Amino acid sequence: MALRSRRRCRSGRNFPVLRVLVVDDQDLFRGGFAMILNAQPDIEVVGEAADGAEAVRAAISLRPDVVLMDIRMPNLDGVAATAQICDRTDAKVLALTMFDLDEYVYDALRAGASGFLLKDIRRDDLVAAVRVVAAGESLLAPTVTRRLISDLVRRGQPVPRLAAKLSGLTERESATLQLVARGLSNAEIAAELTLSEHTVKTHVSNLLSKLDLRDRVQAVVFAYESGLVVAGQSSE
Structure with missing residues (x-):
């Protein structure tokens, strides 16, 4: 620390x-x-x-x-x-x-x-x-988020060693990660999954810890490079 x-x-x-x-x-x-x-x-x-x-x-x-x-x-x-x-x-x-x-x-x-x-x-x-x-x-500004996601999509095939880490997530954590990768805020994720914002925050914290990620930006990168999210799933 x-x-x-x-x-x-x-x-x-x-x-x-x-x-x-x-x-x-x-x-x-x-x-x-x-x-x-x-x-x-x-x-x-x-x-x-x-x-x-x-x-x-x-x-x-x-x-x-x-x-x-x-x-x-x-x-x-x-x-x-x-x-x-x-x-x-x-x-x-x-x-x-x-x-x-x-x-x-x-x-x-x-x-x-x-x-x-x-x-x-x-x-x-x-x-x-x-x-x-x-x-x-x-x-992140929305324009940069979209460009970052587009760039990750163009990279192509998932990285196997990253895909293997997804098995350590719960169903809710996996769903939360997908929505984080689409650029949704905690409030928007809560509405999408019918959860409280506090619960969503807990899911985000847990998945970052399990995947050894620093923050939501790295979570977006991971979601695409692992194959959890594919082209066509991101929201503009």
């Missing part, structure tokens, strides 16, 4: 804060994001990095909860850095890009990123995004 910093509130009590590493090769963006996040009482920017290689070293050393990761950088790009950070730490990665249809975004998601943000994001949305991802949720 990532180490949590603690700040002292007015009552004198310490409370945990989210540790964030900001990665961008442009000083203006990096400094701006850091300033916005540091202004929040429950968020602390524990480090900054100007390229992917530096980001990997910082993530391993500082153990942040969330890494705000620019995709296009020198030395080691954000995709490769994301893969290494997700493989070697428990940090959640939020990919940063100038364009919502940036092809590198899909590579970053497959590498383990929990979502992506446009660099012109509003201040409040940036703060909310960090909190959402730190809580274990994914953050």
